[in-house]
Amino acid sequence: MSHDDVLNPKQMPHDPEKATLEGKNKFLGFWFFLGGETVLFASLFGTYLALNGSTQGENTPENLFGLELVFIMTMLLLTSSLTSVYAMYHMKNHDFGKMQLWLVITVALGLAFLGFEIYEFYHYIHEYDFTFRSSAFGSAFYTLVGFHGGHVLFGLCWITALIIRNQKRGLNLYNAPKYYTASLYWHFIDVVWVFIFTVVYLMGKVG
Amino acid sequence: MSTAVAQKRGLAATIWDYLTTVDHKKIALLYLYSGGFFFLIGGLEAMLIRIQLMKPDNNFISAGLYNEMITMHGTTMIFLAAMPLIFALMNAVVPLQIGARDVAFPFLNSLGFWLFFFGGILLNVSWFTGGAPDAGWTNYAPLSTTSPGHGVDYYVMGLQISGAGTLIAGINFLVTIINMRAPGMTYMRMPLFTWSTFVTSALILFAFPALTVGLFLMMFDRMFGSAFFDVALGGNVIIWEHLFWIFGHPEVYILILPLFGAFSDIFSTFSRKRLFGYSAMVFATVLIGFLGFMVWAHHMFTVGMGPIANSIFAVATMAIAVPTGIKIFNWLFTMWGGQIKMTSAMLWSVAFIPSFTIGGMTGVMLAAAAADFQYHDTYFVVGHFHYVIVGGVVFGIFAGLHYWWPKMFGKVLNEKLGKLAFWPFFIGFHLTFFIQHFLGLMGMPRRYWVFLEGQGLETGNLISTIGAFFMAIGTVIFLINIVYTAIKEPKVGGDPWDARTLEWSIPSPPPHYNFVQTPLVRGLDPLWVEKMDGKKGMTPAEPLGDIHMPNGSILPFMMSLGMFIAGFGFIYQVDNSSWLIAVFIGMGITLGSMLTRSLKDDLGHHIHKEELEADIKKGVGK
Numbered sequence: 139m140s141h142d143d144v145l146n147p148k149q150m151p152h153d154p155e156k157a158t159l160e161g162k163n164k165f166l167g168f169w170f171f172l173g174g175e176t177v178l179f180a181s182l183f184g185t186y187l188a189l190n191g192s193t194q195g196e197n198t199p200e201n202l203f204g205l206e207l208v209f210i211m212t213m214l215l216l217t218s219s220l221t222s223v224y225a226m227y228h229m230k231n232h233d234f235g236k237m238q239l240w241l242v243i244t245v246a247l248g249l250a251f252l253g254f255e256i257y258e259f260y261h262y263i264h265e266y267d268f269t270f271r272s273s274a275f276g277s278a279f280y281t282l283v284g285f286h287g288g289h290v291l292f293g294l295c296w297i298t299a300l301i302i303r304n305q306k307r308g309l310n311l312y313n314a315p316k317y318y319t320a321s322l323y324w325h326f327i328d329v330v331w332v333f334i335f336t337v338v339y340l341m342g343k344v345g
Numbered sequence: 346m347s348t349a350v351a352q353k354r355g356l357a358a359t360i361w362d363y364l365t366t367v368d369h370k371k372i373a374l375l376y377l378y379s380g381g382f383f384f385l386i387g388g389l390e391a392m393l394i395r396i397q398l399m400k401p402d403n404n405f406i407s408a409g410l411y412n413e414m415i416t417m418h419g420t421t422m423i424f425l426a427a428m429p430l431i432f433a434l435m436n437a438v439v440p441l442q443i444g445a446r447d448v449a450f451p452f453l454n455s456l457g458f459w460l461f462f463f464g465g466i467l468l469n470v471s472w473f474t475g476g477a478p479d480a481g482w483t484n485y486a487p488l489s490t491t492s493p494g495h496g497v498d499y500y501v502m503g504l505q506i507s508g509a510g511t512l513i514a515g516i517n518f519l520v521t522i523i524n525m526r527a528p529g530m531t532y533m534r535m536p537l538f539t540w541s542t543f544v545t546s547a548l549i550l551f552a553f554p555a556l557t558v559g560l561f562l563m564m565f566d567r568m569f570g571s572a573f574f575d576v577a578l579g580g581n582v583i584i585w586e587h588l589f590w591i592f593g594h595p596e597v598y599i600l601i602l603p604l605f606g607a608f609s610d611i612f613s614t615f616s617r618k619r620l621f622g623y624s625a626m627v628f629a630t631v632l633i634g635f636l637g638f639m640v641w642a643h644h645m646f647t648v649g650m651g652p653i654a655n656s657i658f659a660v661a662t663m664a665i666a667v668p669t670g671i672k673i674f675n676w677l678f679t680m681w682g683g684q685i686k687m688t689s690a691m692l693w694s695v696a697f698i699p700s701f702t703i704g705g706m707t708g709v710m711l712a713a714a715a716a717d718f719q720y721h722d723t724y725f726v727v728g729h730f731h732y733v734i735v736g737g738v739v740f741g742i743f744a745g746l747h748y749w750w751p752k753m754f755g756k757v758l759n760e761k762l763g764k765l766a767f768w769p770f771f772i773g774f775h776l777t778f779f780i781q782h783f784l785g786l787m788g789m790p791r792r793y794w795v796f797l798e799g800q801g802l803e804t805g806n807l808i809s810t811i812g813a814f815f816m817a818i819g820t821v822i823f824l825i826n827i828v829y830t831a832i833k834e835p836k837v838g839g840d841p842w843d844a845r846t847l848e849w850s851i852p853s854p855p856p857h858y859n860f861v862q863t864p865l866v867r868g869l870d871p872l873w874v875e876k877m878d879g880k881k882g883m884t885p886a887e888p889l890g891d892i893h894m895p896n897g898s899i900l901p902f903m904m905s906l907g908m909f910i911a912g913f914g915f916i917y918q919v920d921n922s923s924w925l926i927a928v929f930i931g932m933g934i935t936l937g938s939m940l941t942r943s944l945k946d947d948l949g950h951h952i953h954k955e956e957l958e959a960d961i962k963k964g965v966g967k
């Protein structure tokens with residue numbers, strides 16, 4: 139395939155993200171990468187579960203967490219996953235404008251999520267004096283949730299960079315796999331959050 | 346061709362070429378040179394350890410330095426010598442064995458190498474900045490969390506950076522093997538070396554993130570005041586052990602499986618027979634990979650997990666001996682009735698069988714949890730793992746290097762010198778480590794700086810030290826062989842061994858696009874199939890046409906350099922927060938390079954048909 143066919147395809151295939159060998163490789167490689175990320179988060183969850191009782195008699199999950207805030211955050215992130223699906227749907231329809239629009243909405247929702255998370259951490263530190271260093275539970279909590287937050291931040295930067303970079307030239311066979319993997323990443327972050335919501339917050343309140 | 350051209354272009358251009366290369370064959374050489382370099386450093390450390398233990402109450406090196414030696418020896422050998430040497434073989438061979446022109450992610454391939462390289466350098470800088478890590482290669486807490494100075498910090502940052510490189514390399518080979526195979530190269534026609542690279546890569550993918558997390562927790566505890574392993578604040582030191590061994594046991598199979606694959610290819614080539622029990626071999630490889638994840642706690646029998654957990658892990662561990670046994674018998678049956686040629690590669694491979702079998706046997710002994718209370722942390726364990734790692738991994742690397750040297754360099758390593766290197770190494774290896782089992786059974790603990798007089802440990806330790814010198818002699822002869830071969834030996838053609846697999850169907854060393862035309866694979870041992878049909882080489886699967894190749898890039902080097910700089914920042918910001926500047930600069934370089942990579946189009950280039958035709962006229966391609 140010549141470079142021109144990749145950058146200015148005469149006709150877009152139905153799956154532009156997998157139309158080139160590079161695209162196929164990226165697609166598969168990214169799935170493997172997410173497999174490794176799964177082990178990463180599994181290890182962090184394991185550590186958290188081993189240490190969430192080590193509160194040293196101070197701030198415990200029950201008296202710290204407020205489910206209202208976390209519920210709003212969950213809704214924001216779940217919705218952002220949905221909007222990124224819309225974006226990919228429009229990619230397959232070759233409607234670049236709509237794809238960009240839905241990605242912008244995705245980024246906005248992600249930003250809101252991140253804002254709430256920063257507020258949450260700020261709140262714990264200043265109202266409860268609950269920090270990374272106060273107990274093993276504190277270390278485990280901030281590490282697990284913070285790793286997820288870091289992933290959200292990285293994803294936001296990534297998707298934003300893609301939106302800006304390709305704004306002028308539209309969709310082609312070179313950038314379609316990039317968009318697609320970024321959206322996969324975004325779903326993955328969302329799934330991890332569902333587990334955090336359950337294991338950290340729900341079980342922390344109830345269990 | 347490449348060296349001649351390079352000489353004309355001058356040294357700076359050659360260096361630039363290697364800094365930016367994304368060619369798997371050149372990356373293989375980078376892995377080989379740096380892995381070989383670290384192997385020599387690790388070997389030197391081993392010699393110092395053995396000299397210290399030569400006689401009772403010795404004072405050759407101080408107790409503190411001794412702790413640094415054993416830590417750095419283990420860490421260096423596993424992460425900086427064995428792993429990269431294995432990656433050297435994989436990079437040199439696997440794309441050729443499946444008929445590919447490059448790996449799936451050439452850019453990431455280069456990134457993986459540079460991350461490993463800078464991580465290894467970072468780790469070794471510690472020698473010059475106030476002390477190397479000294480808490481053992483297993484780095485157990487709280488010994489590690491309370492170790493004074495910055496040694497352990499270097500361990501954490503160095504392994505974190507090089508571990509990221511390994512993970513990337515693993516993903517790269519997985520995708521390469523799934524997506525880049527030539528037409529007709531079905532899974533069940535892949536050579537065993539490719540198969541074992543595939544399984545190993547899967548192990549890397551699922552094992553290394555556990556180490557990543559362990560290292561992060563260790564980093565946070567040591568550098569940012571968290572309390573994961575601080576019992577006073579509710580921390581739990583056993584978490585480190587679990588994370589380390591969830592990574593660590595698969596890691597030992599990551600080390601051995603690729604060489605199982607190399608041995609399989611070598612046995613079959615030099616017996617002039619197809620591998621006996623090919624599908625059983627594939628099955629056993631996959632099974633070992635799978636079981637390798639179920640047994641990590643056999644390193645923790647004495648921690649106090651309780652009899653139920655101990656029993657489960659004991660049984661699971663013993664189960665691994667079954668697929669391993671399948672392999673041993675299949676290798677024997679491959680040789681059975683074959684026209685055996687005892688080349689140096691074959692010699693190392695044949696020597697591997699009894700050596701490794703002894704290691705497997707002591708492994709099963711160790712797996713008996715109740716008995717392990719006696720063996721644990723004695724020289725018996727040291728004997729066990731050196732039998733499997735030296736007798737398996739190191740023998741395998743030597744065998745693989747002898748076998749594929751012509752493909753990498755276009756010359757066969759001198760056979761006489763090859764055998765001359767083998768014998769002292771082989772004898773020295775058994776002298777060094779066999780006796781250590783008995784030292785262990787007599788109660789000599791591992792990792793002790795001195796042993797005492799009059800406890801019956803003198804002779805055994807002396808023999809062990811003498812053996813180590815024999816191994817050093819063998820290694821030096823091997824190095825001499827490399828130099829001698831480069832100067833004296835003649836160039837050879839594409840197929841010096843009359844071998845069976847695809848890599849031998851192209852010139853040695855291959856042109857940078859590997860295959861002029863992608864080959865059509867018609868069976869297991871594809872080249873042999875064609876030879877048996879009376880053909881000289883492979884039948885092409887495509888007409889001669891333009892070839893698409895990736896572009897070189899300096900970005901992988903820059904990304905890794907950024908991590909290297911940031912590593913220092915993380916280590917020293919504990920003393921003085923202005924070191925955080927180094928963190929920002931380093932991460933800035935890394936993230937900036939990543940952004941550049943993401944935003945700048947890089948579509949590679951084409952090699953045109955005319956150039957290929959010119960190359961063919963010059964003799965490439967047949």
Ligand code: HEM
Nearest residue numbers: 597601643644666705708709711712721722726730733734
């Ligand atoms: C039949 C196969 C094997 C079995 C049943 C086995 C079993 C064991 C057991 C139970 C231990 C723990 C001993 C203790 O600390 O008390 C151990 C340690 C070890 N094994 Fe194996 N093993 C096998 C093969 C291998 C292989 C193939 C390798 C590497 C290529 C390997 C490398 C190691 C290492 C490095 C240690 C010691 C780690 C340390 O404490 O520093 N083993 N093995």
Ligand SMILES: [Cu+2]
Nearest residue numbers: 594641643644
């Ligand atoms: Cu093990």
